[in-house]
Amino acid sequence: MRPGDNYYTAARDYPATGAWNSSQHPGNRQFYTLPADRKVQLDVGATLSEVTIAYETWGTLNSDASNAVLLCHAWTGDSHAAGRATDGQPSPGWWESLIGPGLAIDTNVWFVVCTNVLGGCQGSTGPASPHPDDALPYGSRFPVVTIRDMVRAQARLADHLNIRVWQSVIGGSMGGMQVLEWGIMFPDRVRSLVPIATCAQATAQQIAWGAIGRRAIRLDPQWNNGDYYDAAPGEGPWEGLAIARMVAQVTFRSDNIFSEKFGRELADGNADKSGIDMWDRFEVERYLDHHGDKLIRRFDANSYLIIGKAMDLHDVGRGRGGVEAAMSRIQVPVVSVGIWSDILYPSYQQRQIRDIVESTGGTCDYIEIDSPHGHDAFLIEFDQVSAALRGLLSRLH
Amino acid sequence: MRPGDNYYTAARDYPATGAWNSSQHPGNRQFYTLPADRKVQLDVGATLSEVTIAYETWGTLNSDASNAVLLCHAWTGDSHAAGRATDGQPSPGWWESLIGPGLAIDTNVWFVVCTNVLGGCQGSTGPASPHPDDALPYGSRFPVVTIRDMVRAQARLADHLNIRVWQSVIGGSMGGMQVLEWGIMFPDRVRSLVPIATCAQATAQQIAWGAIGRRAIRLDPQWNNGDYYDAAPGEGPWEGLAIARMVAQVTFRSDNIFSEKFGRELADGNADKSGIDMWDRFEVERYLDHHGDKLIRRFDANSYLIIGKAMDLHDVGRGRGGVEAAMSRIQVPVVSVGIWSDILYPSYQQRQIRDIVESTGGTCDYIEIDSPHGHDAFLIEFDQVSAALRGLLSRLH
Numbered sequence: 001m002r003p004g005d006n007y008y009t010a011a012r013d014y015p016a017t018g019a020w021n022s023s024q025h026p027g028n029r030q031f032y033t034l035p036a037d038r039k040v041q042l043d044v045g046a047t048l049s050e051v052t053i054a055y056e057t058w059g060t061l062n063s064d065a066s067n068a069v070l071l072c073h074a075w076t077g078d079s080h081a082a083g084r085a086t087d088g089q090p091s092p093g094w095w096e097s098l099i100g101p102g103l104a105i106d107t108n109v110w111f112v113v114c115t116n117v118l119g120g121c122q123g124s125t126g127p128a129s130p131h132p133d134d135a136l137p138y139g140s141r142f143p144v145v146t147i148r149d150m151v152r153a154q155a156r157l158a159d160h161l162n163i164r165v166w167q168s169v170i171g172g173s174m175g176g177m178q179v180l181e182w183g184i185m186f187p188d189r190v191r192s193l194v195p196i197a198t199c200a201q202a203t204a205q206q207i208a209w210g211a212i213g214r215r216a217i218r219l220d221p222q223w224n225n226g227d228y229y230d231a232a233p234g235e236g237p238w239e240g241l242a243i244a245r246m247v248a249q250v251t252f253r254s255d256n257i258f259s260e261k262f263g264r265e266l267a268d269g270n271a272d273k274s275g276i277d278m279w280d281r282f283e284v285e286r287y288l289d290h291h292g293d294k295l296i297r298r299f300d301a302n303s304y305l306i307i308g309k310a311m312d313l314h315d316v317g318r319g320r321g322g323v324e325a326a327m328s329r330i331q332v333p334v335v336s337v338g339i340w341s342d343i344l345y346p347s348y349q350q351r352q353i354r355d356i357v358e359s360t361g362g363t364c365d366y367i368e369i370d371s372p373h374g375h376d377a378f379l380i381e382f383d384q385v386s387a388a389l390r391g392l393l394s395r396l397h
Numbered sequence: 398m399r400p401g402d403n404y405y406t407a408a409r410d411y412p413a414t415g416a417w418n419s420s421q422h423p424g425n426r427q428f429y430t431l432p433a434d435r436k437v438q439l440d441v442g443a444t445l446s447e448v449t450i451a452y453e454t455w456g457t458l459n460s461d462a463s464n465a466v467l468l469c470h471a472w473t474g475d476s477h478a479a480g481r482a483t484d485g486q487p488s489p490g491w492w493e494s495l496i497g498p499g500l501a502i503d504t505n506v507w508f509v510v511c512t513n514v515l516g517g518c519q520g521s522t523g524p525a526s527p528h529p530d531d532a533l534p535y536g537s538r539f540p541v542v543t544i545r546d547m548v549r550a551q552a553r554l555a556d557h558l559n560i561r562v563w564q565s566v567i568g569g570s571m572g573g574m575q576v577l578e579w580g581i582m583f584p585d586r587v588r589s590l591v592p593i594a595t596c597a598q599a600t601a602q603q604i605a606w607g608a609i610g611r612r613a614i615r616l617d618p619q620w621n622n623g624d625y626y627d628a629a630p631g632e633g634p635w636e637g638l639a640i641a642r643m644v645a646q647v648t649f650r651s652d653n654i655f656s657e658k659f660g661r662e663l664a665d666g667n668a669d670k671s672g673i674d675m676w677d678r679f680e681v682e683r684y685l686d687h688h689g690d691k692l693i694r695r696f697d698a699n700s701y702l703i704i705g706k707a708m709d710l711h712d713v714g715r716g717r718g719g720v721e722a723a724m725s726r727i728q729v730p731v732v733s734v735g736i737w738s739d740i741l742y743p744s745y746q747q748r749q750i751r752d753i754v755e756s757t758g759g760t761c762d763y764i765e766i767d768s769p770h771g772h773d774a775f776l777i778e779f780d781q782v783s784a785a786l787r788g789l790l791s792r793l794h
Contacts, residue, residue, distance in 0.1 A: 045672050144673055204655035204681040208647045211682045214675070215640050216613055243612050247644070250605045255743065258601035264712055275442050276541055278611070278706055284601040285608045309675055315661055343740070346652065 001130055003031040003052050007137040007229040008121045008128030008300040028056050029079060029089075029123055032160050036132075040118070040153055046143040050132045053157045054116040054123020055079050058099055059107035061163070068163040069105060069393075070154065071095070071114040072171030072178035074379075075248070075307055076299050078122035081114040090298060097382045104386035105170075109397055113161070117178075118153040119145045119306040127302030128229060140226035145306060147174070147314045151181045158189070165189050167396050170389065172196035172337075172378035173345065174307065177314045180353070183330040184316055192392055193330065196337040196378050196385070199349040200323050200356065201315035206344065209251055210308045213244025217301050226302050241301040242292030244308075249291050251344040254374035258284060327353075328360035335392050337378070337385070338368045344375040365392075398527055400428040400449050404534040404626040405518045405525030405697035425453050426476060426486075426520055429557050433529075437515070437550060443540035447529045450554045451513040451520020452476050455496055456504035458560070465560040466502060466790075467551065468492070468511040469568030469575035471776075472645070472704055473696050475519035478511040487695060494779045501783035502567075506794055510558070514575075515550040516542045516703040524699030525626060535699075537623035542703060544571070544711045548578045555586070562586050564793050567786065569593035569734075569775035570742065571704065574711045577750070580727040581713055589789055590727065593734040593775050593782070596746040597720050597753065598712035603741065606648055607705045610641025614698050623699050638698040639689030641705075646688050648741040651771035655681055724750075725757035732789050734775070734782070735765045741772040762789075 032053050034040065039047040056079045061068060071081045073094065082099035085092050099105045105112055116124040119142070127142035158166070169182045169190050176198025183193045199206070217223050220240025228236055250258075262284040266276075281289070317323035336354045338347030347368055357364035367388045371377035378385055429450050431437065436444040453476045458465060468478050470491065479490035479497060496502045502509055513521040516539070524539035555563070566579045566587050573595025580590045596603070614620050617637025625633055647655075659681040663673075678686070714720035733751045735744030744765055754761035764785045768774035775782055 044674075144675060201661060203652060204659040204661065204679070205647065205652045207661070207679050208643070208655065208681050208685060211679075211685060212609070212640060212643045212647070215636070215643070216616065218676075219613065219616055219636050219640065221618055239612070239616050243609060243616065243640075246605070246609045246612070250602065250609070255600060255602045258605065262601040264598060264601065264604070276710070277441075278541060278702060279615075282601070282604050282608075282709065284605050288605060288608060305675060312679065313673070 001135075003033050004029070004054050004123035006121065006126065006128035006130070008303075028083065029054055030056065031123060032157050034156055038156070040149065040156070042143055042149045043146040044144050048118075048125060048143070051118065051125045051153060051156075052123070052129070053118070053125075053153055055157060056081065056083070056114055058082055058112040059110050061111040061161070065163050066165070066167070067109060067111050068161075068166050069110045069112050070158075070166045070169045070182070071105075071112060072169065072175035073114060073117065074171070074173035074175050075311070076295060076304070077175070078120065079114045079116045080122075081112070094379055095382075098386055098389065104389045105393065110167070110393070113157075113163070115154050115157055117150045117307065119150070119303060119310065121300035121303040124153070126300065127226065127306055128300045137229040139229060139302065142226075142302065142306060144309055144313070146310050147177045147181050148185060150310065151178055151185055154178070154182075155186060155189070165191060168192040168194060168393065170194040170196075171198075173198055173375065174311050177311065180316050180327075180330075183332065183334070184320070184326050187329045187331065190332055192332050192396060193334045194337065194389065194392060195334070195350070195353060197339050197342055197345045197350065197375055199314070199345055200327065200353055201317060202312050203349075207312045209247055209344070210312045213247045214305060214308060216240045216243035217305055223301060226305075228301075236296070237301040238296040241296050241299070241304055242289070244304060245292045245295045246288045249288055252375045254341045254343060254372060256341075256372050257374060262287060324356055324360060327356045327362075330357055330360075330362050332362075333392065333395075334362060334364040335388060336364055336366050337388050338366065339371055339373075339375065339377045340368055341372050341377070342375045398532075400430050401426070401451050401520035403518060403523065403525035403527070405700075425480065426451055427453065428520060429554050431553055435553070437546065437553070439540055439546045440543040441541050445515075445522060445540070448515065448522045448550060448553075449520070449526070450515070450522075450550055452554060453478065453480070453511055455479055455509040456507050458508040458558070462560050463562070463564070464506060464508050465558075465563050466507045466509050467555075467563045467566045467579070468502075468509060469566065469572035470511060470514065471568070471570035471572050472708070473692060473701070474572070475517065476511045476513045477519075478509070491776060492779075495783055495786065501786040502790065507564070507790070510554075510560070512551050512554055514547045514704065516547070516700060516707065518697035518700040521550070523697065524623065524703060525697045534624075534626040536626060539623075539699065539703060541706055541710070543707050544574045544578050545582060547707065548575055548582055551575070552583060552586070562588060565589040565591060565790065567591040567593075568595075570595055570772065571708050574708065577713050577724075577727075580729065580731070581717070581723050584726045584728065587729055589729050589793060590731045591734065591786065591789060592731070592747070592750060594736050594739055594742045594747065594772055595750075596711070596742055597724065597750055598714060599709050600746075604709045606644055606741070607709045610644045611702060611705060613637045613640035613644075614702060620698060623702075625698075633693070634698040635693040638693050638696070638701055639686070641701060642689045642692045643685045646685055649771060649773045651738045651740060651769060653738070653769050654771060659684060721753055721757060724753045724759075727754055727757075727759050729759075730789065730792075731759060731761040732785060733761055733763050734785050735763065736768055736770075736772065736774045737765055738769050738774070739772045
């Protein structure tokens with residue numbers, strides 16, 4: 001295997017283009033593999049050896065490395081924040097219209113980096129990666145990682161790229177958790193922070209949503225306790241993962257958007273419901289199935305579990321004397337961005353971030369995205385997100 | 398089997414008391430089995446023969462049958478609206494403190510009836526019941542039923558009890574759906590209606606929540622397409638049902654109550670998270686597991702599916718020219734009760750009921766329960782529910 005390959009991607013039927021048989025990874029994805037003697041020490045006590053971090057960059061790092069910006073992706077995101085859909089990279093970048101020359105994150109000015117998180121399945125070391133000891137997939141052997149572990153791995157990459165300071169660290173949802181941890185773990189390596197639609201610590205309700213998906217994957221016989229990479233083509237814990245994704249997909253959106261988009265239409269047009277059976281679907285179910293089907297083609301169930309657990313364990317106050325004590329380390333400008341219709345990370349949590357930062361002597365603007373789209377609005381309302389970022393980035397520049 | 402027994406209850410290890418081996422059913426539960434020539438015609442086109450309706454009553458029907466009140470239960474409820482926990486009836490009535498002499502639903506005044514819904518597993522005909530043709534459980538043969546079918550069955554029981562008119566029909570959540578259908582299907586058989594924390598038609602988001610649980614049960618290998626009643630003792634689709642219940646349990650409560658009750662505590666006291674693995678639970682997960690475990694001991698997975706589907710199909714406007722046209726048949730006083738913290742049936746839906754009733758010439762009061770407990774508040778905030786009911790019932794008396 002080449003760096004960044006894993007048993008998940010190898011098993012996928014990336015099609016005739018042969019992207020995975022060529023010497024090129026999709027897009028401009030690059031890889032940094034830590035030397036064998038530089039293990040990553042995890043919060044849970046385990047260590048990971050020969051960790052690979054996949055990343056993409058846009059723009060040019062200036063001579064004194066003073067124009068670097070780090071983007072942090074959400075649960076099922078990856079390093080492909082910008083760029084076209086290409087072979088093996090089925091979607092355009094998740095912030096495609098925000099990153100580029102003259103755009104909100106102006107690549108004429110900034111050198112932009114996005115990594116795939118530790119534990120992921122899009123190039124960075126995760127459960128589908130070969131274990132250094134035997135080159136077989138980690139599977140059930142992959143340890144629990146935390147948001148802090150993800151940030152530690154990103155810091156190793158920053159060292160490798162000779163980036164001592166990020167002018168801004170920006171991210172939504174789980175990306176925002178990394179943003180806060182960057183500010184707390186490495187206060188002298190950041191100049192500003194933009195946490196979006198996120199929280200300082202996962203709430204019981206957020207954990208509950210995660211737990212439902214976790215148990216659905218475990219229930220899938222094809223999950224096989226996490227050791228399924230030798231399954232026959234077309235087999236795997238897809239149904240469990242699809243159910244887990246359904247939970248996320250409902251919490252990512254909102255009641256009113258669902259009503260508007262799907263109403264009560266039946267997927268098969270049986271308007272009078274005569275003869276309906278248990279498995280006839282409403283339109284909203286077809287939509288959820290569609291998103292589940294899309295996800296299982298691009299995402300590994302074990303990575304879904306590992307990253308979900310990291311979010312549940314997210315608590316900036318853990319081991320630091322509480323949230324306030326931890327957040328008091330943040331003394332750079334913060335822009336906290338909320339979404340009024342977000343039912344997963346309700347906007348009160350982003351206002352809490354603002355309040356805590358200000359109460360401990362920092363400065364924080366709160367900007368609320370006016371959108372009915374719920375949590376996903378940070379991946380939809382590009383104009384409003386652009387405006388929020390432009391304000392900060394132009395001040396920095 | 399006696400009337401009301403089914404393959405679900407027969408398989409449960411109702412304990413040493415031997416309630417299910419005695420000639421008595423728990424509490425004062427009674428049964429009415431329709432004559433073989435009186436089939437129930439269902440909305441989906443199928444018919445059910447020899448349907449049994451389980452019910453309980455409190456108070457005394459007066460000589461002209463003019464003091465009857467019907468209570469309608471929610472998803473996993475049953476006919477045991479009032480009364481102590483007894484053998485085979487592990488919980489007190491779900492509105493125990495509302496029903497009795499001098500209480501809000503005063504049994505010195507009212508004759509109160511509560512039935513187990515068609516499709517249920519607590520005495521009424523459902524998927525676990527013996528099929529008349531072969532006395533084997535219906536299982537996968539049980540047809541989809543609708544809220545209207547449930548109401549049709551209740552109307553047969555009312556005929557049997559010589560109750561032509563209900564002075565009030567009262568219920569929360571799915572019970573409220575039945576309340577609305579009573580008013581629309583049998584406008585001359587009701588004198589008032591109290592729909593609580595419910596809706597005129599299920600929304601896409603409500604359907605989505607239901608769909609997640611549905612797929613989790615289907616994924617459970619022990620569900621076996623609905624034919625599992627011959628499973629060995631202790632076996633059955635419990636894990637799928639428990640996951641389905643988790644979804645419901647989160648939507649039944651609220652973010653703030655979850656935070657207050659569970660915070661971020663780990664169930665096993667591993668406060669520093671060192672050595673944590675994927676399946677170490679937070680307190681909120683232990684709580685959800687506990688509720689799942691409770692439910693699988695008292696509820697049949699197939700009934701859970703059948704009743705959930707009935708709720709998803711709930712739409713008072715179906716086949717009637719729309720919601721407004723249907724609701725215009727309601728010309729008796731209505732009290733619509735909402736709960737401000739309800740995330741499953743948000744209070745705007747109960748205000749919509751009020752607005753529609755009033756816009757079509759009816760009269761409707763809207764009362765909002767002030768509670769942080771979310772949807773379940775109608776089973777918790779007895780003082781406020783009592784106040785809402787007393788006002789109406791005292792006017793009727």
